[in-house]
Each structure stands twice: as C-alpha cells, then as structure tokens.
Amino acid sequence: MFNSVDMQNSESEYRIEMTGISKSFGVVSVLENVTFKVKHGEIHALLGENGAGKSTLVKILSGVHQKDSGKVLLNGSEINPKNTHDGQVLGISVVYQELSLVNDLSVAENIYLHKLGASKFWMNWKQLNKDAQELIDSLGFEIDATATVRDLSIVQKQVVEIAKAISEDTKVLILDEPTTVFDPTDTQKLFDNLFKLKEKGISIIYISHHLEEIFKIADSITVLRDGVDTGSMVVANTNTDGVIRLMIGRELTDLYPIRDSKIGSEPVFEVKNLTAKNNLVHDVSFSVKPGEVLGIAGLGGSGRTETAKLIFGAYKKESGTLILDGKEIKTKSPVDAVAHEIGFVSEDRKEEGVFLPLSIRKNISVTNFSSISSKLGFISVDKEYDNVLGLINKLNIKTPSSEVDVKNLSGGNQQKVALAKWLSIDSKVILIDEPTRGVDVGAKVEIYNLINEVAKKGVGVIVISSDMPEIMGISDRILVMHKGTIYGELPREKFSEENILRYSIGKPIKQN
Amino acid sequence: MGTTIKEQLSSPRGILNFLIKYNTIFIFVLLVIFSAIISDVFFTSVNLSNLLKQVSGIGIISIGMLLVILTGGIDLSVGSMVALLAVTFAILVNVVILPVAILLTVMVGFALGSVAGYLVAYQKMAPFIATLALMTVARGLGFIYAKGSPITFKTPGGEFMSNFANNSTLGIPNIAIVFFLIVGIASVMLRYNVFGRLIIAMGSNEEASRLSGIKVNKYKFLVYAISGSLAAIAAVIVASRTNLGSPNMGMAWELDAIAAVVIGGASLNGGRGTAINTLMGVLILGLIGNILNLLNVPSYPQQVVKGAIIIFAVLLQKFEKK
Numbered sequence: 001m002f003n004s005v006d007m008q009n010s011e012s013e014y015r016i017e018m019t020g021i022s023k024s025f026g027v028v029s030v031l032e033n034v035t036f037k038v039k040h041g042e043i044h045a046l047l048g049e050n051g052a053g054k055s056t057l058v059k060i061l062s063g064v065h066q067k068d069s070g071k072v073l074l075n076g077s078e079i080n081p082k083n084t085h086d087g088q089v090l091g092i093s094v095v096y097q098e099l100s101l102v103n104d105l106s107v108a109e110n111i112y113l114h115k116l117g118a119s120k121f122w123m124n125w126k127q128l129n130k131d132a133q134e135l136i137d138s139l140g141f142e143i144d145a146t147a148t149v150r151d152l153s154i155v156q157k158q159v160v161e162i163a164k165a166i167s168e169d170t171k172v173l174i175l176d177e178p179t180t181v182f183d184p185t186d187t188q189k190l191f192d193n194l195f196k197l198k199e200k201g202i203s204i205i206y207i208s209h210h211l212e213e214i215f216k217i218a219d220s221i222t223v224l225r226d227g228v229d230t231g232s233m234v235v236a237n238t239n240t241d242g243v244i245r246l247m248i249g250r251e252l253t254d255l256y257p258i259r260d261s262k263i264g265s266e267p268v269f270e271v272k273n274l275t276a277k278n279n280l281v282h283d284v285s286f287s288v289k290p291g292e293v294l295g296i297a298g299l300g301g302s303g304r305t306e307t308a309k310l311i312f313g314a315y316k317k318e319s320g321t322l323i324l325d326g327k328e329i330k331t332k333s334p335v336d337a338v339a340h341e342i343g344f345v346s347e348d349r350k351e352e353g354v355f356l357p358l359s360i361r362k363n364i365s366v367t368n369f370s371s372i373s374s375k376l377g378f379i380s381v382d383k384e385y386d387n388v389l390g391l392i393n394k395l396n397i398k399t400p401s402s403e404v405d406v407k408n409l410s411g412g413n414q415q416k417v418a419l420a421k422w423l424s425i426d427s428k429v430i431l432i433d434e435p436t437r438g439v440d441v442g443a444k445v446e447i448y449n450l451i452n453e454v455a456k457k458g459v460g461v462i463v464i465s466s467d468m469p470e471i472m473g474i475s476d477r478i479l480v481m482h483k484g485t486i487y488g489e490l491p492r493e494k495f496s497e498e499n500i501l502r503y504s505i506g507k508p509i510k511q512n
Numbered sequence: 513m514g515t516t517i518k519e520q521l522s523s524p525r526g527i528l529n530f531l532i533k534y535n536t537i538f539i540f541v542l543l544v545i546f547s548a549i550i551s552d553v554f555f556t557s558v559n560l561s562n563l564l565k566q567v568s569g570i571g572i573i574s575i576g577m578l579l580v581i582l583t584g585g586i587d588l589s590v591g592s593m594v595a596l597l598a599v600t601f602a603i604l605v606n607v608v609i610l611p612v613a614i615l616l617t618v619m620v621g622f623a624l625g626s627v628a629g630y631l632v633a634y635q636k637m638a639p640f641i642a643t644l645a646l647m648t649v650a651r652g653l654g655f656i657y658a659k660g661s662p663i664t665f666k667t668p669g670g671e672f673m674s675n676f677a678n679n680s681t682l683g684i685p686n687i688a689i690v691f692f693l694i695v696g697i698a699s700v701m702l703r704y705n706v707f708g709r710l711i712i713a714m715g716s717n718e719e720a721s722r723l724s725g726i727k728v729n730k731y732k733f734l735v736y737a738i739s740g741s742l743a744a745i746a747a748v749i750v751a752s753r754t755n756l757g758s759p760n761m762g763m764a765w766e767l768d769a770i771a772a773v774v775i776g777g778a779s780l781n782g783g784r785g786t787a788i789n790t791l792m793g794v795l796i797l798g799l800i801g802n803i804l805n806l807l808n809v810p811s812y813p814q815q816v817v818k819g820a821i822i823i824f825a826v827l828l829q830k831f832e833k834k
Contacts (some may be wrong), residue, residue, distance in 0.1 A: 015678070031524050154747070312723070314722070314723060333722075334722055334723050334724070334725045335725050335726070335727050337725065338724070338725025339725070339786070344723060346720075351717070351719060351721050351725075352717075352719045352723050354715045355713055355717045355721075355783070356716070356717065357716045357783050357784060358713065358716050359785070360713065362709065362712070362713065364707070365709070366710075366713050366721070366724050367724050367725060368727070369706045373705075373706050376705075377705045377706035377707055378705055378706075379704050379705065379706060379709065381704070421697060421724065484730060499818055505522055
C-alpha cells in the first residue's frame, strides 16, 4: 500500500488533498468539514488564530490524531496514518512547536533516532556522525553533531529539529511556528533552506502567526477560523489586510462583556524594573488600577508567563520592586504572594492549575482554609459546602455534585474550578494566564463575564493571552511584550491585531 | 457519582462495582471467612489477640508510611528506625523514669525523621535515596549503641511497659488499642483537618499546590518527622512486648508497611489513600501470615503467598480506576 505513494500519480495536481475533515475532542469540535490542498513543491501557509485548529489539522496529516471523518489523499491515493511512524513512512515529517528532542542523546543520534530504532545490533557511529554533520552543514548552521542536545541553545535545538525532519525521504514537511526562537539572520537562513527544499519538489506546510514571514515565503495561504476553513488563495492575489479579515471574521461584540467597571485613579499594584534571575524577563514596569483589566500580549517565549510567575514568587527575581496599595511588598514564594492577596491562574491547567484526581470541593477549598477551618485546622464541613456549592452555582460549573473528581470535567469546567479557587478568597490582584485555553465558546463567554465581575469588585486583573480577539475583547489596556520586556502599550482605541502583532515582533505601530 | 450504597447494590453490575470499589474490605472479609472455615482455632480469642499484637507495630509505622506516600514520597528508613529506637528506649528506660523515656524516644524519632524530611524537602533529595541512606545509618547506629546484643529492661518502669504491652483491656490487646487510636487520629486528620487535606493536595499535584500558596516544603518535612515519631511509638511497643530492645528488630518492616499501604489502595504517586484502608491492608497482611501459620505452612512458601496476594490486590484496584 505504501509503495503506491512513491509512484507519482500524474493526474493529481496536488501532493496533499484533505477533504471534509472533521475532528472533535470529547464535546469540543475542533475541525468541521475542512478542505486543505497542497500542491507539489509549494510552500503553503496555514493561518488562523490560536485554537482555530491548525495544529490539529496537521496532526491528522502526520498521524498524531485520527480524523473523525473525511478523506486524506497523498499523491492521489488515500492514506490513513495511524501514528507518527506511519506518517514518516509515507514521507510526512513535522517540526513541532514544542521541541521533541531527547535531551541526553547527541545531535546525530537525535537526527537519526528513527534509524537507531530500526537498525541491526551494531550501529556505524562514525558514519552516523558524518551524515549528521553534513546535513547540518548543508543547512548553514554551526552545530557539532556529537554534542549532547541538552547543552545546545534553544535556537540550535530548533535547527536539530529541522535537520531531523528532513533527514528522511521527506515529501511533505510541516513546520509549526518554526521561527519563534530565531533572530532575523537565522530566520533568513531557514527560509533559504526552505526554498532549496521546495525546488527539490518537497511540499512545505508552514504554520505561523508572523504575517510578514508568510508574505515572504509562501505561495498559497489557507485560513482556518474556529475549525472551519475560510478558503485558500494564492499569495500574489492577497494582502495582509485581506488575510487578517479572514482570520478574525466574526463579530467580537457577542462574545465579550461590556467593560463598565469603575476604574480607580490610583494604581492598586505597581511593578518596577522587574528582572528575572535567568534574564528571560528584564526591566518590566507597569501598573494596574483597581477595577481595571490589563491585558498582556506577545508571542510565545516573549516572557509573559515568566513575568506573571515572577510577580507571584514562583520564579526567582534578580531585581525589581512590587508595590501593592502604595506599600512595597516582597514575594519570595507563592506563599508570600497569596498572603498579600495576589492570585494566579496558570496557563497550564492540568499540570499547575487544578488537582485532577481530587474532587471539585477539595480543589476549590485549597486556597481558602483560613475561612472554613478552626485555629487547630479542623475544617467546618458546613462552611466548606456552603462556600463550594455557592461557587459551583455562581460559576455555573456543570457537575452533578461537588464530589466529582475534576479529571471528569470538561476543559471549560476545569478552568472554572481553577478560577473558583481564587474567587473564594479576597484578592487585590489576580493574574490570569491564558484564561480560556482549550475551552469551548460557551464557557469562554462565562469566563469573560466572570473576569468582568471580578474587576467590578475593584480587583486589579492582569490577563495574559495569545488569543488576540480575546485580549482585545476583555482588556481596558494592553501591554505587548517582546524579547522579555514590554515593547509597547495600547490604549483601547488603538486595539487592533495588526498593532499587537507589530509590537510583538518589535516593530512600531503605524500612526492613525 | 452521587448514588447511595443501596442503589449500587440493586443490580448485579452494581454489586460488582461495589465490590471493586471497596475491594480492600472485600478481600479482608473473604480472608476472614476463608480462615474461619479452614481452621478451628482461628476464631479463638487467643489467636485473634495474637494476630492483633503481631500487626500493631507494623501497623503504626504503616500509618506514617501512608502519610509519606500520600505526598508522593517513600520512607525506607522506618524498619531500621524501629531497631535504633527500640534500643534507645531500652537504654533510656533503664536510666530515667518511664514517661521521660517514652517522650525522649519519640523526640529522637521525630529528630531522625526530620533529617529525612530536611533532605527531601529542603535539599530536594529523592525520598528513596535519602531514606535508603538513613535506613543503613539507623541500623548501624542501633548495633553500635546496643554493642551488638539486645538490651533488656531492668527497672519497674520497664516491667510496667512489658505488662502493658502484653495485656488486654476489654478483650482487646493494649497495643492494638494504641494502633487503632493512631489510625483513628490519622483518619480524622486526613478527612477533616487542613494538614491532611494539604498533604493529599501536594501528592496529587505538587506544582499546583505550590502555585496555590501552600507551604509545600514545610508539609513535606513534617510527614517524614511524623513517620519517624510513629516509628518511635512502634519501637516502644515492640520492645515492651519482648522486654528488650534489639538492633535486629523491625527487619524489612518498611517493606511490609509499603505493602500494607498499597494493598490499602494508596497510589505510590501520591494523593490517594486513607487510614482505614491502610488498617485493612495491615490486617490483610497479618491475616495471611496468621492463617498460613495455623496451617503449618513453612515461612518461605508464606513469602510467596504474601507476594501473590499483593499482586492480586493491586490488580483488583486497576479495575476500580476504570
């Protein structure tokens, strides 16, 4: 069956034809009847907001996920990769956003990991290292093939990842946000390589938020919005505005609450020259007023999450001052931050936000023992249930009882539990990192209303989000981070995806 | 979810689910019935009180082990600590009055446990390694202090303890009463006290606990210190039963304690387990030994049966998770 792939089907104009693709995870529908076609030897950009379904679509192509319905053709013959190995055998290679290297192996071993698994008992290490070195040299980067991956910089790791993807007999190369960690020189090198690969007839699917990049390298563009494709076009026939219009599409007013909370005049919380020990964040200064929702935007790796964790005491600070209600405070650990009534909702719900094996009740109470237990630490069952059931009602957490384990809830309801934990105590400042990641639209609206309500109570709310419509919809003011510091600030009247994107990549915004 | 026991038992499928959910109690009851059928002497008060006396020491350290395991750790040092602390108690009871001897022994236990707690919580050492090292240290110290041979009780205080440890109140051996009391306290603490709630939270997700403002290190430290203190209470009991403290006591008890906790349905990843189920685990292990003794099975085949039962119990718990 796999052999047929190698025989070029001359009747097929396309290398890849995905038609009628649908996919849902549980009750959340991620892709609906999507059509996506890539020609031989073209660079095809796949665009869309976060959560639009880009990653899921390419993961179906590469065998990570299985489609619920639809057809995938490679060179005109139907394929059904059940796992990434199937995908590789078919010549579909992926460079993922999250690096997938084995840290303790050498560069060469990582590049040829698939060979190691399939090899006979003995491996010709000299040959392996030589091949790997040649491959990396041909890409134009300087990395020692015998170095251990752990010792490489993040840029070098990304190069190894790319080398790994093209080390096989690749026909389709998928790159998911490959340049996030690259500087312009490295990015240009990558583009040169992609052009070379394209000339060899390899089809390249390129996922990126950087519209500038897209217009530099792509031949065609397909835009996904909320799991539906909004059509493909040839790059020459469109421009940035056209693409952005397709990406945003919907009316924003339906989703987001009217911001009508009274914003205080004096800041409730100020950050001055915050710098991280590892320098991933430096010289961050801003303030938030009571009742204000302050958005922090920026690309992945721009230091947004690190900033929040620094404030919350979860990361080590090198220097900087925090001022709460006019008084300087120190947050050496989250314990200090909580004592000062600062709350933090992590972007990583499962690993850092909720306690999956524990009940909703135990999850919510974990921050709130001072008001439901005696001096000796004995919990008042009545008080605990009152508090928990009140929050379940208020947040509309859909569950038969407070005793259901959080792992059995949907993403949206899990996120509400993560928020409830902080709503049950008094907070002066709440940091919310990606408030609706992996949450369906219905729950999103409820979470937005909740954030609005919290702000109305006079809390300073700081929201970090990669979802541009979201951050523009709920914030009063947006700070944009770039390379570990705040690059620009946008008042509400200057909100636009273009402005955010421009600041994110370190460019000034166009005036008027 | 939200169904009563009555509803659960109203269908055959429900009964099966019920048995799977309460598998520890189910195995325990099964073993009791089995034992009663195949041995005439099983249900005699002498045998039952012997059984309880035998399990009390391991039972007490199992509760400490449960607390440690709930945080996602492990304490391999408790068996050796029982030896060192039994020797400590035997030395102390011969030189100071009884209450002081007991108090000092528990304080030494707390201190030893604190060493493990400090290494794990503040030096970020793997619990397995830290307590493995302490295990050999404690055993070695036990032999050094005892000069290689058991130390017998020589004072009225020692005699009092010996009487206490070998007698019963209302038909229940005194040391079993101590054990049950500890189970009761642990059960209440885990269910209704912030301390218990927090160590369960830590075990189920340490990073989320830290980011909820919980003093993770402090509680981690405390569970090892408590485990050490409970090892001290177990040591006092075991030494008193035989009227002496020996550096050979508590040999491999840490493994029995881990087995009891696991049979009781606790997860070695932390976050899951109860004191009552650990009590069941302790009784099940004790029962197996008891019935095999009654059947005159030699000790090596006993070990094989014991291991098989542990595997069976844990396999049964996999059904529960599904």
